[in-house]
């Protein structure tokens with residue numbers, strides 16, 4: 001199994017280090033040629049979702065990426081990655097692409113200037129101990145469709161969601177020492193990779 005890490009922009013290196021520390025083969029994805037069939041899961045990192053959207057278009061990755069995701073490629077989107085994977089984006093650029101894999105509406109930069117960045121301990125469904133989460137100019141999930149499982153909330157607002165093989169976090173699990181969410185993602189992605 002090779003885990004692709006969308007490396008057009010943003011915090012991809014920290015995800016790569018984390019996955020490498022868990023013994024997983026990784027590949028930075030920048031062009032359609034990088035997204036071969038050997039890539040059986042994908043991480044979409046934090047960064048700037050409007051820039052990533054533009055670069056997806058310019059690199060020619062948008063169409064092959066949409067196709068692989070539609071075929072069921074397991075994906076883990078953090079912060080800007082969550083925005084890219086959402087069905088609807090509020091306060092985005094008008095030409096910004098929403099890949100639509102998770103039936104949520106996200107509002108970009110929703111936590112206001114005073115608390116643009118904050119940290120908090122989350123209760124996460126399926127984890128015994130709280131997860132220390134770092135939020136940086138995070139999106140807020142303002143609507144959730146019926147097929148979406150909410151795995152963690154902050155003040156009633158969903159911050160970790162799953163729909164099928166796609167997990168999205170409004171925070172940055174790659175920036176703390178806690179590797180449990182990456183492990184959970186790999187556990188979910190591995191059986192899919194083994195299917196012929």
Ligand code: GLN
Nearest residue numbers: 046047048049079080137
């Ligand atoms: N505010 C960024 C965006 O809109 C996301 C921030 C992040 O990924 N840390 O894309």
